[in-house]
Amino acid sequence: MDLKYREENGCVIVEDVKDFNVVHIFECGQCFRWKKLEDGSYDMAAMGRRINVSVNGMQLTIKPCDAGDFEKIWKDYFDLETDYSEIKERLCAHDSIMRNAADFGWGIRILKQDLWEAIVEFIISQNNNIPRIKGCIERLCNLYGEPIGEHRPEDIEAELMCDIPSPKVLAGLKEEDLAPVRLGYRAGYLIKTAEEVLEKGMPENREELLALNGVGPKVASCIELFGMAHKDSFPIDVWVARLMHELYGLDEKNKKAMEVYAREKFCGCGGIAQQYLFYYERENYTSKND
DNA sequence: AGCCAGGCCCAAC
DNA sequence: GTTGGGCATGGC
Numbered sequence: 001m002d003l004k005y006r007e008e009n010g011c012v013i014v015e016d017v018k019d020f021n022v023v024h025i026f027e028c029g030q031c032f033r034w035k036k037l038e039d040g041s042y043d044m045a046a047m048g049r050r051i052n053v054s055v056n057g058m059q060l061t062i063k064p065c066d067a068g069d070f071e072k073i074w075k076d077y078f079d080l081e082t083d084y085s086e087i088k089e090r091l092c093a094h095d096s097i098m099r100n101a102a103d104f105g106w107g108i109r110i111l112k113q114d115l116w117e118a119i120v121e122f123i124i125s126q127n128n129n130i131p132r133i134k135g136c137i138e139r140l141c142n143l144y145g146e147p148i149g150e151h152r153p154e155d156i157e158a159e160l161m162c163d164i165p166s167p168k169v170l171a172g173l174k175e176e177d178l179a180p181v182r183l184g185y186r187a188g189y190l191i192k193t194a195e196e197v198l199e200k201g202m203p204e205n206r207e208e209l210l211a212l213n214g215v216g217p218k219v220a221s222c223i224e225l226f227g228m229a230h231k232d233s234f235p236i237d238v239w240v241a242r243l244m245h246e247l248y249g250l251d252e253k254n255k256k257a258m259e260v261y262a263r264e265k266f267c268g269c270g271g272i273a274q275q276y277l278f279y280y281e282r283e284n285y286t287s288k289n290d
Numbered sequence: 291a292g293c294c295a296g297g298c299c300c301a302a303c
Numbered sequence: 304g305t306t307g308g309g310c311a312t313g314g315c
Contacts (some may be wrong), residue, residue, distance in 0.1 A: 129295040132313060184311025216298045237296035
């Protein structure tokens with residue numbers, strides 16, 4: 001795909017961006033640190049940068065940003081060279097359930113996040129709920145992460161924007177050092193995993209992910225999907241298991257059958273399908289019950 | 291107040 | 304290889 005973009009006033013502006021909605025992307029459960037500002041744009045510190053992202057019509061603005069950073073980092077981070085319309089056509093052609101889910105979360109894109117960040121965040125995510133996960137990660141970053149970016153007076157929380165702490169920093173901690181973060185039993189997982197990564201380097205495949213302490217099949221799938229851009233990876237948590245039963249009639253306990261179904265029916269992008277379904281199920285479930 | 295959450299580890303089969 | 308108990312914490 002040919003990306004039309006330009007630098008302007010320290011920003012990069014991308015034109016003709018389709019299938020891109022900041023709420024869908026940042027609130028669909030694939031990431032936990034993007035902060036919504038009052039104007040509807042989103043802020044984060046990551047990849048050694050601090051940026052703000054906004055969309056106006058089909059125009060995406062990343063600030064501050066230059067062409068070098070855009071080409072090197074954000075083009076892939078936001079998966080801008082993938083045609084999601086074409087993927088949705090294939091996924092929904094013979095699947096009215098998927099059609100509803102993809103109509104609902106039409107602007108979702110699977111982010112290619114920093115691998116170490118994905119490892120840390122999805123270890124924390126296990127047997128946990130999304131509001132609390134966000135709090136844990138924010139406390140962890142504020143306590144042990146590197147501050148990033150300029151303090152902008154218009155942003156009250158600007159000075160608190162910090163990156164995910166490095167393996168080296170986390171490997172040097174004791175569990176009691178993490179007590180203020182309130183990670184529960186996950187604190188030990190995080191420290192041991194940081195030690196393993198420091199010693200052996202970053203994992204490169206599923207087998208190496210599963211060897212990390214606190215990483216099982218579901219967390220490994222999330223790391224593959226959101227930190228390695230494996231769009232066929234199909235994480236099955238309690239929400240996905242429930243929806244595969246409710247919507248597709250599969251046995252709620254049989255994860256093997258769900259993996260087979262996803263592989264055979266979801267056109268080689270089970271991870272994208274999963275994210276449409278996950279967002280659809282969660283938003284409808286929570287709005288139904290309050 | 292109690293059930294639940296983007297599950298995993300480990301021991302016992 | 305599979306199954307089940309235990310697990311910190313706090314959102315709702």
